[in-house]
Amino acid sequence: MKHRNITRILCLVLGSLAINSAAFAHGTEKHGKTATADLQMKKLHEMMPMFSVTSAKLEAALEKGDVAEAETEAGKIIAAVPDLKKSKPHKNIKQRKRFVELATKLDKAVISTVELAKKGDVAGAKAAFKQVEEACAECHVKFRD
Ligand code: HEC
Known part of the structure; x- marks a missing residue:
């Protein structure tokens, strides 16, 4: 009985070692990327500062009740x-599906922020904007930080 337990523990240890080294192998993969992938990363770097500025302006527009400006910024x-x-x-480049889902979540949240603002539902628009910020944060936790 005792012997079997030791074997089981050994298997667990070896198993987790194997998983860890697999994770290491994935970590080095990005160095061998193609030019297309580099371009896609560059795009992301250029896009994010714009997101930062634009979402701040969108929030300020909601505060002011400036629907036209909110629409312009959301449009960007x-x-x-x-x-x-x-x-x-x-x-986490392997989790592309989740990445795309979070981009969709961002899209939907921005769209509903503007739609609610256009209807004059200020509280609703602000609540929807919280979802925008949540989508930014969720994606960063998984794919940036
Ligand atoms: C679908 C995923 C995703 C969403 C949604 C997203 N980001 Fe990012 N963001 C990233 C990733 C990934 C990086 C890291 C970029 C890199 O290292 O190439 C990043 C980086 C950034 C940076 C740092 C600049 C940089 O290039 O590293 C800022 C600022 C930023 N995001 C702002 C925002 C704001 C504001 C929002 C929401 C309006 C947002 N992001 C939504 C994925 C996302």
Whole structure:
């Protein structure tokens, strides 16, 4: 009985070692990327500072109740979403499906922020904007930080 337990523990240890070294192997993969993938990463780097500025302006526009400006700023984010979906993060690149889902979440949240603002539902628009920030943060936790 005792012997069997030791074997089981050994298997667990060896198993987790194997998983860790597999993770290491994945970590080095990004160095061998093609020019296309580099371009996609560059796109992401260029897009994100714009997202930062634009979402701050969107929030300020909601505060002021400036629907036209909110629409303009939201439009910039919405226009960039197809590129965001095509781009590649440095981290967790295997989880592309989740990356695209979070880009979609961002898209939807921005769209509903503007729609609610246009209807004059300020509280609703602000709540939807919280979802925008959540999508930014969620994606960063998984794919950036
Ligand atoms: C679908 C994923 C995703 C979403 C959604 C997203 N980001 Fe990012 N963001 C990233 C990744 C990945 C990086 C890291 C870029 C890199 O290292 O190539 C990043 C980096 C950044 C940076 C740092 C600049 C840089 O190039 O490293 C800022 C600022 C930023 N994002 C702002 C935002 C804001 C604001 C939002 C929401 C309006 C947002 N992001 C939404 C994935 C996302």
